[in-house]
Amino acid sequence: MELTKFLAALAVFLPIVYGAPTQAANNLHPEILAAMKRDLGLDAEQANVLVAREIKATEVIEQLRTLAGNSFGGAWLVDGELNVAVTDEALTSDVTATGATPLVVSNSLSKLEEAKAALDKIDIAQTLDKRSEETGIAAYYVDVAANKLVLEALAGSTAQAEELAKQVGLVESEFEVHTVEEMPSTFATVRGGDAYYINNSARCSVGFSVTTGFVSAGHCGSSGAAATTTSGASLGTFAGSVFPGNGDYSYIRGSSGNTFSGTINNYSGGTIAVAGSTASAVGASICRSGSTTGVHCGTVRALGATVTYSQGRVTGLTQTNVCAEPGDSGGSFYSGSQAQGVTSGGSGDCTSGGTTYFQPVNEILSAYGLTLVRG
Incomplete structure (x- = not known):
């Protein structure tokens, strides 16, 4: 896009980025707001404004990445404010024109x-x-x-x-x-809880529903494995699974008679509707739902991380400071009402805190040609 057209487009949505929250952000589920208040210290208005800014920041980042080309140094959010790094000082005025803060760095992304x-x-x-x-x-x-x-x-x-x-x-x-003090580990340890079971043994958490079943972590089960409810009723069969290697994801083709809803279990007796799968930037707020520890929130720390598990390396994961524990594997990572990915593994726990990685959901959808179910 030419620079003049780019800046004209920004003029349309920058007031939204740095002004009042959008209607979509104002519709944040009460359980999301409660979790963000607990883990991020935000009241409802602050959470709505933050999520609105983060959604729009994604658009600005992509535009500036295209504009800067090989001079793009990366972008990240701090309390909803966008920072954009470039290696060419001549581009700082273009960054400033978007409302973002420019930084000149030595290394291109x-x-x-x-x-x-x-x-x-x-x-x-x-x-x-x-x-x-x-x-x-x-x-x-x-x-x-x-x-x-x-x-x-x-x-x-x-x-x-x-x-x-x-x-x-x-x-x-x-x-x-x-x-670091310990190596990451996956969270597919057998424990009790409201989740799904693999071959009536190991427990994992459902990621997101798709029109023909649901997606989860790849280390939860291999192709052909059975997925069942806690009572043993069939949910489906693993139709595809990647782990380790170029991801940690799986697709469970659902059994006939089941209904797969575009919602997330909030572990408080209700659900959170999924509105889409727009990926969040580094520094954005993010929450996770899993069958062991319920809902916890934090921030995105890095994209495209490679993680070494005992089973081998996994590439393309997103690093967060959200806690998780065994049994949370495969569970939903989401920002606002946007699906982000499925829990892979990490270190630490929800008592002392820790680091957790997730597999971006859009890669799963693309790999298997799946369509996300929206609430």
């Missing part, structure tokens, strides 16, 4: 993403010291706010993490190594 993609092709497990249990690369992702590639590693693997970053062409100023 494409450069950091290319380095991460190169890491995805390396057999990292073979580079680690097998003599110690304190080794492992937990995850790696592009931190757009820091303008660096971040590698998370156990204490015994920080040196290997640094070498890996250099191996894919990065210098010390272009990456950071963070020490």
Whole structure:
């Protein structure tokens, strides 16, 4: 889009971004508002304004990404305010014209993403010291706010993490190594709860309904596995499953006679309607519903992360600071009423807090040609 047309288009919706919340945002479900108040400290008006800004910020980000091209350095939200990084100082005025805050950075987003993609092709497990249990690369992702590639590693693997970053062409100023205390794990531990069961054994949580069944995490079950209710009634059969590798997702083709609703269980006796699947930006608020811990909220911390589970690496996940526990796997991640993804795994718990990753839902829908059911 030409710059003049771009700025003219922005003039239409920027008052919405930085003004009153849209009608769609004003229709946030009471349970969403309650969770955002509990976990983010927001009252109803603040939550509505925040979600409205986040929805519109997604449009601004895509426009600026196209405008900046290889000079685009990434974008993120802080309390609903949009920050956009560029490597070309001449573009800062264009960023300012959108109402966003410009920052000039050294590294383009494409450069950091290319380095991460190169890491995805390396057999990292073979580079680690097998003599110690304190080794492992937990995850790696592009931190757009820091303008660096971040590698998370156990204490015994920080040196290997640094070498890996250099191996894919990065210098010390272009990456950071963070020490973590434990490796991520999936949440498909067998526990009681209102959820679905795989082969009458392991428990997971439903992600989102599609017109022919529902989607969930790939590590929950392999193709051909049976999905049942807690009482043993058939829900369907796993028609597709990816894990580990290029995602953590599955499609369960529903059994005849079942009704798959476009809603999310709020674990308070009600439901939350799903309105669509517009992806949120880094820094956006996000909530999760799962059969072990119910509904919890937090923020998006990174997109396109690669995570190392004991079963192998998984690429393309979104990192959040929302807590989760075993049994929450496959459950719904959503921003406002927009479906975001299905719970994959992470570390920590809902007592002390933690890091949780989710598989973006739009990739699942695209992979299997599915249509999301809306409430």
